[in-house]
Amino acid sequence: MAILRFAVFRFITMLATLVVVSVMIFAIINLPPGDYLSNQINELRATGQSSGVAKAEFLRTEYALDRPLWEQYLIWMGFAPGPHGFSGMIQGEFGWSFEFDRPVADIVGGALWLTVLVNMAAILFVYMVALPLGVIAAARSKTWIDYTSAFVGYLGLATPNFLLALILFYYGNRYLNLPIGGLMDPKFEGEPMSYEKMKSVLVHLIIPTFVIGTSGAAAMMQRLRANLLDELGKPYVETARAKGMSETRMLVKYPLRVAFNPFVADIGTLLPAMVSGSVLVSVVLGLQTIGPFLLTALKSQDLFLSAFVLMFVAMLTLVGTLISDLLLALLDPRIRFGGRSA
Amino acid sequence: MTALLKVEGLTIGFGNAAPVVDDVSFSVDPGETLALVGESGSGKTLSCRAALRILPAVAQVRGGAVMLDGPDGPCDLMGLTERQMCYVRGNRVSMIFQEPMRSLSPLHRIGNQVIEVLRLHGTAKGQGARKRVLETFERVGFKDPERIYGSYPFELSGGMRQRAMIAMAIVGKPDLLIADEPTTALDVTTQAQVLGLIKEIQHETGMAMILVTHDLGVVANMADSVTVMNRGRVMEAGPAPLVLGSPQHGYTKELFAAAPMIPESSEQKAKDDGRDYILEMRNVSKTYTLKGKAPWHPKEHVYAVRGIEFGVERGKTLAVVGESGSGKTTCAHMALGAEWADPGAEILFKPEKGAEAVNLQELGSADRLAFQRKAQMVFQDPYSTLNPRMRVKDALCEPMEIHGLGTHGERIERATEMLRWVGLSENMLTRYPHAFSGGQRQRLSIARALMLGPMFLVCDEPTSALDVSVQEQVLQLLEEIRDRLNLSYMFISHDLAVVARIADEVAVMREGLVIEQGPPEALFYSPQHPYTKALLAAQPEPDINRPIDLQTVSQGAGKPTTWPEAFRFDDVTIPPLLETSPGHKVRCHV
Numbered sequence: 058m059a060i061l062r063f064a065v066f067r068f069i070t071m072l073a074t075l076v077v078v079s080v081m082i083f084a085i086i087n088l089p090p091g092d093y094l095s096n097q098i099n100e101l102r103a104t105g106q107s108s109g110v111a112k113a114e115f116l117r118t119e120y121a122l123d124r125p126l127w128e129q130y131l132i133w134m135g136f137a138p139g140p141h142g143f144s145g146m147i148q149g150e151f152g153w154s155f156e157f158d159r160p161v162a163d164i165v166g167g168a169l170w171l172t173v174l175v176n177m178a179a180i181l182f183v184y185m186v187a188l189p190l191g192v193i194a195a196a197r198s199k200t201w202i203d204y205t206s207a208f209v210g211y212l213g214l215a216t217p218n219f220l221l222a223l224i225l226f227y228y229g230n231r232y233l234n235l236p237i238g239g240l241m242d243p244k245f246e247g248e249p250m251s252y253e254k255m256k257s258v259l260v261h262l263i264i265p266t267f268v269i270g271t272s273g274a275a276a277m278m279q280r281l282r283a284n285l286l287d288e289l290g291k292p293y294v295e296t297a298r299a300k301g302m303s304e305t306r307m308l309v310k311y312p313l314r315v316a317f318n319p320f321v322a323d324i325g326t327l328l329p330a331m332v333s334g335s336v337l338v339s340v341v342l343g344l345q346t347i348g349p350f351l352l353t354a355l356k357s358q359d360l361f362l363s364a365f366v367l368m369f370v371a372m373l374t375l376v377g378t379l380i381s382d383l384l385l386a387l388l389d390p391r392i393r394f395g396g397r398s399a
Numbered sequence: 400m401t402a403l404l405k406v407e408g409l410t411i412g413f414g415n416a417a418p419v420v421d422d423v424s425f426s427v428d429p430g431e432t433l434a435l436v437g438e439s440g441s442g443k444t445l446s447c448r449a450a451l452r453i454l455p456a457v458a459q460v461r462g463g464a465v466m467l468d469g470p471d472g473p474c475d476l477m478g479l480t481e482r483q484m485c486y487v488r489g490n491r492v493s494m495i496f497q498e499p500m501r502s503l504s505p506l507h508r509i510g511n512q513v514i515e516v517l518r519l520h521g522t523a524k525g526q527g528a529r530k531r532v533l534e535t536f537e538r539v540g541f542k543d544p545e546r547i548y549g550s551y552p553f554e555l556s557g558g559m560r561q562r563a564m565i566a567m568a569i570v571g572k573p574d575l576l577i578a579d580e581p582t583t584a585l586d587v588t589t590q591a592q593v594l595g596l597i598k599e600i601q602h603e604t605g606m607a608m609i610l611v612t613h614d615l616g617v618v619a620n621m622a623d624s625v626t627v628m629n630r631g632r633v634m635e636a637g638p639a640p641l642v643l644g645s646p647q648h649g650y651t652k653e654l655f656a657a658a659p660m661i662p663e664s665s666e667q668k669a670k671d672d673g674r675d676y677i678l679e680m681r682n683v684s685k686t687y688t689l690k691g692k693a694p695w696h697p698k699e700h701v702y703a704v705r706g707i708e709f710g711v712e713r714g715k716t717l718a719v720v721g722e723s724g725s726g727k728t729t730c731a732h733m734a735l736g737a738e739w740a741d742p743g744a745e746i747l748f749k750p751e752k753g754a755e756a757v758n759l760q761e762l763g764s765a766d767r768l769a770f771q772r773k774a775q776m777v778f779q780d781p782y783s784t785l786n787p788r789m790r791v792k793d794a795l796c797e798p799m800e801i802h803g804l805g806t807h808g809e810r811i812e813r814a815t816e817m818l819r820w821v822g823l824s825e826n827m828l829t830r831y832p833h834a835f836s837g838g839q840r841q842r843l844s845i846a847r848a849l850m851l852g853p854m855f856l857v858c859d860e861p862t863s864a865l866d867v868s869v870q871e872q873v874l875q876l877l878e879e880i881r882d883r884l885n886l887s888y889m890f891i892s893h894d895l896a897v898v899a900r901i902a903d904e905v906a907v908m909r910e911g912l913v914i915e916q917g918p919p920e921a922l923f924y925s926p927q928h929p930y931t932k933a934l935l936a937a938q939p940e941p942d943i944n945r946p947i948d949l950q951t952v953s954q955g956a957g958k959p960t961t962w963p964e965a966f967r968f969d970d971v972t973i974p975p976l977l978e979t980s981p982g983h984k985v986r987c988h989v
Binding site (some may be wrong): 291 | 494553567780856
């Protein structure tokens with residue numbers, strides 16, 4: 058029951074945080090002078106295209122950009138009625154992209170799910186690689202296994218992702234016949250989900266997952282190794298040995314369990330790091346994630362599109378920390394019973 | 400009778416260095432208790448771990464045999480495979496460790512960790528195993544075994560955890576129990592109870608025990624035979640009555656001389672009436688407010704210190720004695736003005752006889768700085784209170800720099816002088832703390848406290864992290880300095896024997912209250928309060944004919960609510976501190 062209460066409490070604080078973050082995002086995007094529409098209007102005036110000016114002016118009132126900033130914010134979030142009543146983020150109306158001249162929802166709709174898919178795959182990759190390697194490196198510390206994995210890990214950390222992407226594309230295509238670019242075969246785009254389409258997506262996922270996940274996996278592995286080495290020196294490990302446990306069984310049951318905490322706590326920070334870190338990779342690999350959209354939107358001061366993408370990343374972060382907090386509470390009784398007196 | 404465990408010519412070393420355990424031999428008969436005695440670094444712990452082959456990876460056994468007698472005759476543990484060794488560990492030979500706080504996994508329930516022994520060795524399964532664990536819990540004195548079974552280690556106190564460790568060690572009914580300083584981390588009354596428990600269990604099950612300890616008092620209470628070790632070699636070995644009664648080897652004699660003891664006879668000192676207090680605490684309480692479990696829960700209060708009234712006389716030593724959590728350290732902090740007491744308290748500091756007293760509670764920042772020059776602190780752990788990255792010179796000069804005293808040359812001169820006073824040589828000025836032993840570090844710590852020329856020192860357990868022989872030297876130094884510089888001490892300790900030597904007045908604390916206060920002779924020879932009696936009874940004496948009186952210990956060591964009617968207290972009703980004879984006060988109902 059305690060865990061349920063904790064979950065509800067954490068969820069509420071998460072929502073509150075999200076609101077604060079939304080204020081900051083909106084404020085920061087509006088910090089540079091000018092906005093997309095006034096830039097466009099100026100440009101149109103200069104070139105004498107008055108019909109365009111009228112459309113831009115229309116959009117300006119349509120999206121309440123002529124009002125003070127704080128009103129704009131409230132309307133955008135859906136806390137206050139705009140020209141069309143309540144139609145903001147919380148009502149599911151994400152606004153209009155001026156750059157692409159389409160609703161934001163249309164542009165990012167498909168990309169959202171692909172973003173989540175790519176990053177989930179990368180995180181899964183990170184954990185699946187880092188866990189066994191980190192444990193082995195700690196258990197066999199200061200042997201060739203430890204040194205080799207550290208060397209490969211640092212190599213992974215030090216290589217720029219986009220470079221790794223290009224190299225892997227070249228060799229993957231040449232020797233393993235892996236597809237280049239995109240997240241699915243072009244013929245499946247816009248098609249409903251089918252077995253064939255799924256297969257195509259999976260094959261296309263291999264290289265991006267590897268590219269985005271490598272550096273995270275290397276860092277995570279080193280952290281796990283260091284934590285585990287710390288734990289291996291603790292007296293309770295000796296107790297377990299003196300009980301007559303075999304080394305492997307002891308390692309898995311006791312120190313690994315304790316060393317797992319930071320491992321789990323990293324989920325929260327890993328998610329956003331992956332999303333923002335993969336922008337460049339997405340551009341290079343031609344992935345249809347929201348990364349490239351964010352880049353374009355920020356460059357052209359496309360208010361609603363960039364605000365939406367940033368909100369989405371912020372939400373991923375918060376959901377990530379929520380998940381890791383709940384997992385930690387499940388894993389560690391000291392956190393779970395923190396309030397219960399001894 | 401063949402020995403159960405026989406260690407012969409054991410030699411252990413690290414890397415290429417000289418061996419740290421050199422040709423050590425000892426043996427234990429079935430049902431017997433062997434005490435391995437020695438100071439830190441004597442190799443006693445390594446020798447024991449070698450028997451179970453759980454040495455740190457960098458240590459190598461260079462020679463020797465460890466013969467464990469079994470149904471098929473003795474076999475050498477050194478020659479077993481790892482898998483065979485796993486069978487021996489926990490099943491035939493089990494071990495208890497020094498730190499109960501850290502020797503249990505924090506993330507697993509106690510029951511899970513204990514039942515594992517049975518599961519690993521296939522001794523019992525399912526409900527049978529569970530039942531046996533619960534029985535063992537009951538045996539080690541847990542009132543509610545089911546609750547303990549499902550508890551996590553952090554929910555138990557140190558003494559309870561050590562009981563859980565003992566349960567884990569004996570649940571598999573081993574032939575031999577190795578106990579590595581099993582009570583060193585515990586309060587003295589808890590120590591007495593745990594030792595009594597181990598002895599009882601041993602008596603019942605007939606298992607043999609190797610007891611590793613540095614405390615001759617513990618040895619005298621527990622051991623049948625004794626092996627004294629120093630610097631990796633066996634100094635003396637033999638039956639306990641012989642070794643303890645008439646030690647032959649010089650080192651054993653030294654150990655005995657250094658063991659702190661409550662003196663045999665009582666000598667009444669003449670008391671003069673007009674007491675001149677350098678520091679007086681009147682009506683001092685300290686309440687900590689904890690955050691509630693959730694924002695809407697009420698805040699919780701912890702009464703760390705409740706209505707303290709005592710003073711430190713000029714040139715004398717006031718000892719404050721109590722177990723962990725009794726509020727003694729909080730008292731020390733308040734005496735130095737490092738923590739604020741609750742409103743209404745008066746902490747009066749009188750720098751000179753007849754001078755006007757200043758109340759620390761009302762000091763401005765400039766006056767505070769001046770006060771801090773006259774009152775300094777010596778800390779408990781000399782290993783962590785010296786910055787490892789500062790040279791001795793810098794550590795010693797820092798207080799003068801902070802107070803802006805003297806030129807660089809004068810500071811160095813003063814530092815040199817202080818080093819000489821504490822018995823260190825001046826060429827140590829440029830060294831770093833890691834080059835010093837524990838005792839030397841405590842000397843440095845004292846020298847640092849003396850740099851500003853204080854008149855009042857608070858010593859917070861200054862010897863509890865040190866070996867007995869070193870402890871003796873540090874106490875001697877503190878006495879010398881006190882008499883030479885006419886210093887006054889507030890001496891915080893959990894160890895009555897240490898206090899017996901240095902104190903002019905003793906205050907015993909429990910749960911934030913002074914429960915008995917008086918001159919040491921009154922307190923030690925006619926203790927009135929059951930808790931003081933328990934403390935005294937629990938003190939292990941290195942005399943085989945004076946075993947710990949567990950009855951007295953258990954009467955006074957429990958919660959204050961379990962004390963005899965006249966002394967009982969809880970959060971609401973607190974009996975007053977009454978003066979039973981001149982200078983001797985006891986907290987009891989009339």
